[in-house]
Amino acid sequence: MAQSLNLFISTSISNPHSKPTFQIPIQTPNRLFTLPKRKPTLSFSLNNGQGGSSLSAVTADYVSDNGAKPLIADSTSIEVDAVTEAELKENGFRSTRRTKLVCTIGPATSGFEQLEALAVGGMNVARINMCHGTREWHKGVIERVRRLNEEKGYAVAIMMDTEGSEIHMGDLGGASSEKAEDGEVWTFSVRAYDSIRPERAITVNYDGFAEDVKVGDELLVDGGMVRFEVIEKIGPDVKCLCTDPGLLLPRANLTFWRDGSLVRERNAMLPTISSKDWLDIDFGIAEGVDFIAVSFVKSAEVINHLKSYIKARSRDGDIAVLAKIESIDSLKNLEEIIQASDGAMVARGDLGAQIPLEQVPLAQQKIVEVCRQLNKPVIVASQLLESMIEYPTPTRAEVADVSEAVRQRADALMLSGESAMGQFPDKALTVLRSVSLRIERWWREEKRHEAMDLPDIASSFSDSISEEICNSAAKMANNLEVDALFVYTKDGHMASLLSRCRPDCPIFAFTADTSVRRRLNLQWGLIPFRLGFSDDMESNLNKTFALLKARGMIKSGDLVIAVSDMLQSIQVMNVP
Numbered sequence: 314m315a316q317s318l319n320l321f322i323s324t325s326i327s328n329p330h331s332k333p334t335f336q337i338p339i340q341t342p343n344r345l346f347t348l349p350k351r352k353p354t355l356s357f358s359l360n361n362g363q364g365g366s367s368l369s370a371v372t373a374d375y376v377s378d379n380g381a382k383p384l385i386a387d388s389t390s391i392e393v394d395a396v397t398e399a400e401l402k403e404n405g406f407r408s409t410r411r412t413k414l415v416c417t418i419g420p421a422t423s424g425f426e427q428l429e430a431l432a433v434g435g436m437n438v439a440r441i442n443m444c445h446g447t448r449e450w451h452k453g454v455i456e457r458v459r460r461l462n463e464e465k466g467y468a469v470a471i472m473m474d475t476e477g478s479e480i481h482m483g484d485l486g487g488a489s490s491e492k493a494e495d496g497e498v499w500t501f502s503v504r505a506y507d508s509i510r511p512e513r514a515i516t517v518n519y520d521g522f523a524e525d526v527k528v529g530d531e532l533l534v535d536g537g538m539v540r541f542e543v544i545e546k547i548g549p550d551v552k553c554l555c556t557d558p559g560l561l562l563p564r565a566n567l568t569f570w571r572d573g574s575l576v577r578e579r580n581a582m583l584p585t586i587s588s589k590d591w592l593d594i595d596f597g598i599a600e601g602v603d604f605i606a607v608s609f610v611k612s613a614e615v616i617n618h619l620k621s622y623i624k625a626r627s628r629d630g631d632i633a634v635l636a637k638i639e640s641i642d643s644l645k646n647l648e649e650i651i652q653a654s655d656g657a658m659v660a661r662g663d664l665g666a667q668i669p670l671e672q673v674p675l676a677q678q679k680i681v682e683v684c685r686q687l688n689k690p691v692i693v694a695s696q697l698l699e700s701m702i703e704y705p706t707p708t709r710a711e712v713a714d715v716s717e718a719v720r721q722r723a724d725a726l727m728l729s730g731e732s733a734m735g736q737f738p739d740k741a742l743t744v745l746r747s748v749s750l751r752i753e754r755w756w757r758e759e760k761r762h763e764a765m766d767l768p769d770i771a772s773s774f775s776d777s778i779s780e781e782i783c784n785s786a787a788k789m790a791n792n793l794e795v796d797a798l799f800v801y802t803k804d805g806h807m808a809s810l811l812s813r814c815r816p817d818c819p820i821f822a823f824t825a826d827t828s829v830r831r832r833l834n835l836q837w838g839l840i841p842f843r844l845g846f847s848d849d850m851e852s853n854l855n856k857t858f859a860l861l862k863a864r865g866m867i868k869s870g871d872l873v874i875a876v877s878d879m880l881q882s883i884q885v886m887n888v889p
């Protein structure tokens with residue numbers, strides 16, 4: 314304690330301009346703090362913002378069309394996502410959505426207007442899946458997202474998802490799907506059927522396919538959406554009897570099972586990052602994507618390798634590397650993989666093809682928990698609103714599934730086919746948004762302050778101080794019912810530590826770096842702003858207050874707690 318207090322004092326002394334009138338030594342119980350001399354007196358009755366905004370939060374389940382109309386970034390030196398700005402102005406602090414939303418971009422959403430509709434609807438991250446489409450096609454999407462950000466004031470980040478070394482079918486020669494009926498015999502083969510593909514013949518992308526399967530194996534398409542039994546092998550051709558009929562989709566994933574368990578030997582032979590993936594990764598680096606999600610991660614090694622590869626090649630700063638947890642191996646090495654990564658995805662599609670379906674919910678719970686403890690953002694993905702690919706309304710079970718992911722306090726939810734090729738991408742996004750808002754509000758109303766024990770994760774004494782500051786600041790924010798937490802952060806670390814605490818109020822994260830700002834988009838409760846700031850907290854705060862007030866995003870009397878990673882301190886104040 315004495316040591317950290319010393320450090321606090323010496324930090325202030327080395328920065329004589331900061332006049333720490335209202336700084337609280339680390340971990341001091343809040344009843345001991347001194348009132349500010351020059352700042353407006355704290356009012357602990359806190360009607361400002363609280364009463365009004367919690368009332369408006371009741372009606373704030375949807376971003377109104379009008380409210381979400383994007384504003385072109387003006388000439389002031391603060392930038393924030395246009396949708397968030399509108400939401401804050403309309404409904405106040407409490408209404409902002411804390412759970413982030415990721416949309417997979419496909420043929421249904423790749424146009425500029427369609428992307429804009431998703432941005433208006435709350436898309437924080439656009440995902441491109443390198444399993445599908447050409448690099449040219451994805452480049453077009455990236456360009457349109459960038460243009461949208463520049464012209465319309467959004468801050469949508471881009472996530473590139475690698476194909477990985479999975480076994481999958483070919484693209485059905487352009488057909489959108491094919492129906493496999495019960496009792497039909499289909500041929501799966503490594504042969505590339507050029508122009509004329511025989512009836513009921515499917516290309517498989519894995520050379521060792523015919524050697525590896527055995528007669529009697531079960532072949533699962535898309536984790537069991539369609540099932541076959543291997544009945545005969547003739548050279549490269551594998552004859553399979555359809556036992557569970559269904560639709561075969563282009564490039565659908567294939568797994569095979571023997572005596573009730575997944576055949577994994579062939580997986581061990583394949584590299585996690587294939588040579589095609591490396592080319593895609595080079596493409597992602599050249600295009601400056603914000604996240605690379607690695608499919609079928611087996612160990613921490615591949616993540617470390619990719620991170621150093623990126624570090625040596627990426628122009629400005631980092632690209633965050635996310636580990637997709639979708640295999641038995643990734644579950645086995647879960648903690649070390651997550652520790653090595655910048656975040657993770659619960660990729661339930663393939664996970665459900667590798668472990669029994671009834672184990673997927675428990676795996677999800679565990680992955681979300683480990684990520685939270687290790688302070689890594691986590692995305693819950695796949696089939697959240699699957700029926701909305703075809704129908705405008707979700708099933709009750711789907712709504713319950715989305716609610717559960719929000720209740721687990723995952724950082725982000727993801728749409729796959731719903732937004733990539735479904736008929737109702739915007740409606741699906743609206744469902745994610747409104748369910749998130751509803752469950753988040755329930756959580757606050759129930760005052761379910763964190764039950765989860767957050768272990769110390771700092772690796773240095775300075776990091777420990779940051780961690781303690783964030784834990785204390787988040788706790789104070791809940792107890793004092795402040796309107797917002799402010800964090801001034803160079804690399805986003807302090808912001809993520811605050812997010813990890815899942816406080817009741819939104820977290821305004823100020824950073825000078827545009828790529829850090831986009832990356833913060835994936836983390837729970839963070840509202841990233843781009844703002845140039847100095848080491849002088851006093852002037853940073855004054856500048857921020859002036860800019861935000863001018864934009865109508867805060868008002869005099871709002872209660873704020875500010876922390877920064879330059880001056881390790883906590884400040885509590887009313888907006889002057």
Ligand SMILES: Nc1ncnc2c1ncn2[C@@H]1O[C@H](COP(=O)(O)OP(=O)(O)O)[C@@H](O)[C@H]1O
Pocket residue numbers: 417418419420442444445446562563564565662729730731733734
């Ligand atoms: N870039 C794309 N081009 C064409 N279709 C796509 C693209 N991205 C996604 N899709 C379609 O959306 C579906 C769902 O996307 P996703 O879940 O990311 O892939 P997968 O089904 O391969 O796991 C895909 O099966 C595919 O039909």
Ligand SMILES: C=C(OP(=O)(O)O)C(=O)O
Pocket residue numbers: 442444474608639659660661662663664694695729
């Ligand atoms: C998100 C997933 O990966 P992909 O869509 O690339 O198969 C998944 O398997 O759930």
Ligand SMILES: [K+]
Pocket residue numbers: 442443444474475476477608
């Ligand atoms: K993929």
Ligand SMILES: [Mg+2]
Pocket residue numbers: 608639660662663
């Ligand atoms: Mg997958």
